Amino acid sequence: MSDQSLQRFQVFINGQWRNPRSDKWIESVNPATEEAWCEVPNCQEDDVNDAVAAAVSALNGPWAQFSPVERGRVLTRLAEAIPDHADRLAELEVSDSGKNMTESRNFMKFCAGFFKFFGEMADKSTGSTFVTPFPGIQTYTHRVPVGVVAAVIPWNNPLWLLSIKLGPALAGGNTCIIKPSELCATPLLEIVKIMHEVADIPDGVVNILTGEGDPCGRVLTSHPDVSKVAFTGGPETARHIVRNTANNLAETTLELGGKSPMIVFDDADMDNAVQNIIAGVFAGSSGQSCVAGSRAFVQRGIYDAFVSNLVKAAEALKVGDPLSSESQMGPLASLAQIERCENAVSDALDSGAKLRTGGKRPDYLKKGWYFEPTILEIEDHDIDIAQTELFGPVLVIMPFDNEQEVVKLANDTNFGLAAGFFTTNLGRALRLTKSVRAGIQWVNTYRLGAPMAPIGGFGDSGKSREGGLEAMHEYTKPVTVWINTNI
Numbered sequence: 001m002s003d004q005s006l007q008r009f010q011v012f013i014n015g016q017w018r019n020p021r022s023d024k025w026i027e028s029v030n031p032a033t034e035e036a037w038c039e040v041p042n043c044q045e046d047d048v049n050d051a052v053a054a055a056v057s058a059l060n061g062p063w064a065q066f067s068p069v070e071r072g073r074v075l076t077r078l079a080e081a082i083p084d085h086a087d088r089l090a091e092l093e094v095s096d097s098g099k100n101m102t103e104s105r106n107f108m109k110f111c112a113g114f115f116k117f118f119g120e121m122a123d124k125s126t127g128s129t130f131v132t133p134f135p136g137i138q139t140y141t142h143r144v145p146v147g148v149v150a151a152v153i154p155w156n157n158p159l160w161l162l163s164i165k166l167g168p169a170l171a172g173g174n175t176c177i178i179k180p181s182e183l184c185a186t187p188l189l190e191i192v193k194i195m196h197e198v199a200d201i202p203d204g205v206v207n208i209l210t211g212e213g214d215p216c217g218r219v220l221t222s223h224p225d226v227s228k229v230a231f232t233g234g235p236e237t238a239r240h241i242v243r244n245t246a247n248n249l250a251e252t253t254l255e256l257g258g259k260s261p262m263i264v265f266d267d268a269d270m271d272n273a274v275q276n277i278i279a280g281v282f283a284g285s286s287g288q289s290c291v292a293g294s295r296a297f298v299q300r301g302i303y304d305a306f307v308s309n310l311v312k313a314a315e316a317l318k319v320g321d322p323l324s325s326e327s328q329m330g331p332l333a334s335l336a337q338i339e340r341c342e343n344a345v346s347d348a349l350d351s352g353a354k355l356r357t358g359g360k361r362p363d364y365l366k367k368g369w370y371f372e373p374t375i376l377e378i379e380d381h382d383i384d385i386a387q388t389e390l391f392g393p394v395l396v397i398m399p400f401d402n403e404q405e406v407v408k409l410a411n412d413t414n415f416g417l418a419a420g421f422f423t424t425n426l427g428r429a430l431r432l433t434k435s436v437r438a439g440i441q442w443v444n445t446y447r448l449g450a451p452m453a454p455i456g457g458f459g460d461s462g463k464s465r466e467g468g469l470e471a472m473h474e475y476t477k478p479v480t481v482w483i484n485t486n487i
Contacts, residue, residue: 015203058204147227
């Protein structure tokens with residue numbers, strides 16, 4: 001039942017804010033208080049059809065006449081507006097997802113940077129000329145929009161994950177339907193509002209629907225007029241989406257999960273490695289990040305000392321109210337995430353893992369979906385907790401003896417998104433960047449990123465790339481032109 005005392009947000013279709021046709025709503029619960037604080041529309045098939053029709057019409061309307069420079073200005077205006085609205089956007093993100101406020105504000109700058117980058121790239125995605133074996137024939141390629149893009153956004157880092165999809169999509173001349181997770185939809189509704197107000201974009205170019213995976217997500221990703229689906233989330237949901245696109249043969253960009261290895265050699269700067277592992281798996285997003293470094297491998301000679309330092313650093317983290325500047329870890333996004341971590345830790349202990357710290361909800365926090373930073377020592381890399389992405393603040397750690405052994409361990413997973421290497425041996429670092437199967441790699445640091453750098457992985461971590469010039473090619477298609485100059 002809908003609680004009409006709660007604040008209600010609307011969806012945006014064809015330049016208009018409106019309620020869902022079905023008048024169905026979804027409550028959003030604040031993870032820090034466990035209380036519902038607003039409602040978002042639970043869109044059904046009719047709403048999806050309306051949004052897609054608007055996007056199709058806009059694709060063939062005034063938007064088609066926007067030059068690449070003009071499309072770039074739309075994105076640049078949005079990028080310039082974000083700092084003035086950063087506090088409001090961050091507050092919504094924290095209220096919906098429980099993300100730490102300090103990190104959320106920092107990500108507003110990151111989000112603006114990506115929109116600015118793609119705005120500047122809009123007129124720089126070029127075709128090519130080439131020589132053919134036919135005399136008097138001139139041949140070249142130019143790039144055109146893919147068409148209507150469905151951008152499906154998860155609940156962690158939703159604004160940044162929107163920017164790496166919507167940025168190249170609009171720069172390439174496409175129209176879009178944004179479908180956020182029902183767990184964290186309000187910041188995306190707000191940024192669409194900002195875009196509508198400041199960017200002077202034609203109606204129907206950007207639409208946003210909120211709703212559950214079925215029917216809203218299913219109908220959208222299988223819709224015959226959707227030409228591309230850009231999705232960030234888990235591999236099982238991605239497989240559903242791929243099956244949906246069998247109906248429309250839509251192209252897909254899939255940025256999925258990870259079980260990223262952090263490898264520490266005995267010549268590493270120990271303090272730097274500890275700091276980066278803590279930040280990589282615990283701080284800010286409480287482990288709810290695709291690139292979370294959730295597996296640590298430490299060379300045996302320094303293993304005991306390193307684990308001791310790592311445990312001390314984890315126990316020193318301040319877990320609490322995400323709005324507090326003192327908190328370094330906020331709650332997880334849902335009760336289901338807490339229960340998943342609890343069950344995984346329990347199963348790991350039954351399988352022989354040793355709990356060094358954490359493993360439960362904090363006793364001192366009576367409300368909120370909090371989970372302590374958790375470190376488990378393991379001897380068997382085949383146990384579930386070493387292979388499954390938990391999306392929570394849980395790290396497994398084990399020793400290794402040599403480079404050959406640790407490369408095998410690092411690659412012993414279905415994922416291949418990110419990896420971190422800590423060593424002062426340059427030759428070793430370069431060897432690891434080629435032998436470890438991960439699409440994003442850091443040496444003596446972790447979680448750095450920039451708009452010009454491609455993002456993506458292998459295996460269950462997805463396919464295609466987001467970010468950089470590669471992303472512009474994902475949202476445009478080459479057209480080959482043959483001209484007979486003999487006539």
